[in-house]
Amino acid sequence: MSARSALPVRSRLLALAAVCLTTAATLTMTLATPSLAAAPIVGTQAPGFYRMMLGRFEITVLSDGTHPFPVHMVLTQVVDNKGAVPLDQVAPGEADALLAESRLAVPVQGSINAFLINTGSRLILIDSGAGSLYGDCCGHLIDNLKSAGYLPDQVDEIYLTHLHADHVGGIAPNGKMAFPNAIVRVSEADADYWLNDRNEQAAPKLLNSMFEGDKASLRPYIDAGKFKPFAYGQELSPGITPIASPGHTPGHSFFMVESEGQKMLMWGDVVHVAAVQFPNPSVTLAYDSDARMAEKEREMIFSDAARNGYWIGAAHISFPGLGHVSASQGHFFWIPANYEGPAARP
Template identity: 75%
Template sequence: MFPSRTYIASAGCRRAIRLLLALSFIVAFMLPQFAEAAAPKVGTQAPGFYRMVLGDFEVTVLSDGTHPFPVHQVMTKAEAQPGGKVLPLDQVSPGEADALLAENGLAVPVQGSINAFLINTGPKLILIDSGAGSLYGPCCGKLIDNMRAAGYQPEQVDEIYITHLHADHVGGIAPGGKMAFPKAIVRVSEEDASYWLSDAQQAKAPSLLKTMFEGDRASLKPYIDAGKFKPFRYGETLSEGILPVAAAGHTPGHSFYRVESKGETLLVWGDVVHVAPLQFADPSVTLAYDSEPVMAAATRLAVFSDAARKGYWVGAAHIAFPGLGHVGQRDGRFIWLPANYDAAPGTVN
């Protein structure tokens, strides 16, 4: 005899129920594993560029990377008495560095930014400073990749203006000793060129600075050989809307670049500040890398006062990326007022 249709249906239902129970068990067993299978961590930042409009100019800040800045090893300060020696900050003012960092929620090691500024004036594409290239190791040398991510190519750069010939400002023009910007003319003050390309100056320089001379020569050589290195004298306009300003102290020929378009001003000030929480609160804090520390402190105080009074934009090489902002004052101290992030910086006509 054949089983009745009712029996067949009930047997089919039982099989379906058993299958559903089995599937439910499998799903219940697997769900925790699915929940734990998150996407792998990426571990990198977004491309390091930031754009703003200055009159008719487009300014693109480019990051060359960050590196742990040795606050306790290189920050210095003059003793309080007239003519006092410049000594390590921790010796002249014990605890000042850590206290000022703590006020800003920071502690050593502090990451130092290396920023450069790409100015599109319309007729020209001008790079102010170039990062460290290969001179600081794997932390840095990211400027060219970030330039490409920002929509520009190194072959498009017409001129490069260097604030001063320290490794983290000039090394990016020739990573590994090879010209990175084949069309560009490289310009720096005659005072800095004369100092850093001098064998005599290298021989008597502090040991801390001796390798800077070697890095400068390696970076500048391909441009010198190609006739593309042209030091300038102060007072000459390098390009329409861009004027170099003497700002000695950090190096003998350290320069600011005043960028102006349609009544708007950006002062690219190179190495006025290395550790913002320290040097805005106490402009007398200097650096072991300063050629003339007392002069560097005087330059810093003067430009802080000028920038706070006049309200122009500042482009800073070593303030946290993108290093764009204004100088303000609060409770008797200078303060840094970072640019408010703008996701749509406008279209240059």
């Protein structure tokens, strides 16, 4: 081969070598640069509030958080002559089977919901979450209240369905008044029971901590003259009426909220584990003061709500806990609210 004919070959080899060097450099840079998809996992939820209109009332549901609910420890069933017996003894495997039908398994996260009602002239909070009484899982109500556009000092009144820790603790996290301008109200029957030292001494150990949590939460309001237990039989505020529903606690209350013919029943602790207690309303709780009465109250309100079609605001159904009770072929079930964007205006 002559020198003239070898020149094109040499040029082609040099060009190929240059391409190889460029490709290698590009590959090295690619491997050395972190992928844009490798962002850290955030691990937080959006602010926990949800709004809907009920007539002219604006209802804002506030999440206090979720906690692992001890299904196998506290679910019970009333057995004649034996009282409330652990469900796992009465019907082994029933709780797990019913949870599985809803694609759930223990530990089940239980929602703690509270309800802020803007009547147009007053701001009323129904239940307040656990505050600092349940640990780091909960106590998010104040932050979610602020995220929803309100401040604690704007709340005029707080109505408590009962005085268990996850309903009263949020009024005074760590013993400090969280709602400085609010009047706190609960039924006389519940106040008389939970603020009585003799009842604490006689109560099951499971409930002992509730008494201390109640006293610590209520004390700032009692000292300030802002604790006013109520009797049944009249509205607490125009459109909001308490209804006696004893069983879960001696003075457990419903609150019927009504505006322009639309109704929502804030039913407190009728349901703790929806996947179990809708298909089997006879399932009670170790926390019930009177399990048989609590069972009757649940069956009664399921029937009434299914017949009359009013809204339910539920403290422990998956957030936001808004929906309806329906019935089919002798069985009750929960119909959750359909998610909507901006709350519809009247």
